[in-house]
Amino acid sequence: MGVDPLFLGPISIGTVIIAIVKVLVAFGALMVSVMLMIWFERKLISDMQNRIGPNRAGPFGILQTLADGIKLFFKEDLIPGKSERFVFKLAPYLTLVPAFLIFTIVPIGGVVHLFGHTVELQVADPPMGILFLLAMSSVSVYGVMLAGWSSGSKYPLLGAVRASAQMISYEAAMGLSVASVVLITGSLGTRDIVTSQAGAFFGIFPKWNLIRLGIVPFLVFLVAITAELNRPPFDLVEAEQELVGGFHTEYSSIRFALFFLAEFMNTITMSAVIVTLFLGGPDGPNLGGPAFVWPILWFLIKTGAFLFFYVWVRAALPRVRYDQLMDLGWKVLIPVSLGWLLLVGAMQVSKIYGFALFAAFIVAGALMYRAIIIGRSQSSELDIITSFGSDAQRSPKTHTSRERNR
Amino acid sequence: MIYGAISIAGIAKPDLITFLAAALLVVGGAFGVIIFRNPVHSALSLITTMFGIAVLFIEQQAQFLAAVQIIVYAGAIVVLFLFVIMLLGVDRKEAFKAETLKAQRPLALAVGIIALGEVLLLARTTWATGAKSSNAPVGNSYDNVTVIARAVFSTYLLPFEATAVLLVIAVISGVYLAKRVQLGADVERDPGTANLRDNEVIER
Incomplete structure (x- = not known):
């Protein structure tokens, strides 16, 4: 259970070569898809805003990203005088590497047999599986945080503080909704998560976790990873009106490009992860032709749908306020996903427990809601989350005043 | 390290190389924590140590522990350290040379020696848990989570x-x-x- 079949037998030169080829192919594919994704996003946003968008480089402007990349390469690479040089240079890579590493655990297709080896179409299938996603997404905070701090200026620091607070807050909700997937699968491995979703209820409804778990963990996960990605409507990290460019204000040239590469790579990776967790990954009907093609195609279609969703949300929704963001994370998503996790657990034990717990939740929820309404009307005190928000905004001010005093 | 050197013949070569690389990360990172003057650099170096320890856990087939190591220590605790360092404005090179605690160095040395002795004792004997510390998977499968969950929710x-x-x-x-x-x-x-x-x- 949860073991990569490639490494079950003795390790030969062949297995090593297959592993290396898998890494290279995944990296190349991800790079190309980032290039296409940036073009897709710009083009789609243009359509939604009644503009034309990039249309000069290549057919339909599809080579625009390449042109931009080349341009950024040849621009001057500025390092601010007050910056911490080593960390400043390190930070872009710290955001890029976790973005790629998360993609390695995503199953992009079925299982193929190559030269006498059974090869899963994913770079790695570690037994810790989906925990790797949580580990890497918690590590990816460093890139943003250190970039903001090492720039040695105020807006980046503000952006970085916002970003790390936001990412840490939403990680909890994300982890809890992943936990309900793990609970119903009985394994941490991503391949097991995908294979357990194969099949259908009554022959028509796919047995995806989206349906099996109820839609709630899916929605929680979707919102949480949008916040993790710092994408609109949760892009307070780089709110132009307030923070210039957020944590990457001081970055230029190729380091700036690396941040954008990481951001779009993260978007693609997280879309792939949500497909894996809730939409059956490469699961889908085989409509003829070679057997290994259709799973990959289904995977690409589902991932593409989420990429479209992200662009759509960016064009359609206004940015939330900082206290709204924290309220949503701590007061809505975490309680809801925690309650739903208990419910899924109870349903696993027996249906009677499950429905009893569900009824209890409704009663408790109603009481809680009433209590909160009464409590709010009785006290005009600022709640703790808002004061935390203003705390984060205030901190660099105290920093500078202390410097002034010296 | 001593333990590894004694039974070096019994360890497969890839395991040995992985162990040495990870040990280098751990020890190097730990040295970095105390050598760097800038607190942020020290914290970064601590992350290196955490990753090295996670690799060591994976090598011992404790994948779950490795993931938890990264999530909790590298992902949460060191982030909090950095938060404190950045927000309290101690992110500058320390200017003072004088030590506030005179007995700091001898005490640290003594505690270090005691800790080393304890680790060696625990590796060699069975009195602490009643079982020898093992470097093989607990139970019959790779499924760490089941073993840990049973222990935590029953015993x-x-x-x-x-x-x-x-x-x-x-x-x-x-x-x-x-x-x-x-x-x-x-x-x-x-x-x-x-x-x-x-x-x-x-x-x-």
């Missing part, structure tokens, strides 16, 4: 729940203290936040 249920209660108490008291300090403390004092607060009150 060690009471300690587990007690820890949970302790954490809840810590969280609640933390929230309470933070809230009490916040209330009315700086509305008049800091003109920058006074504005912000007024706006928020008006919105309500």
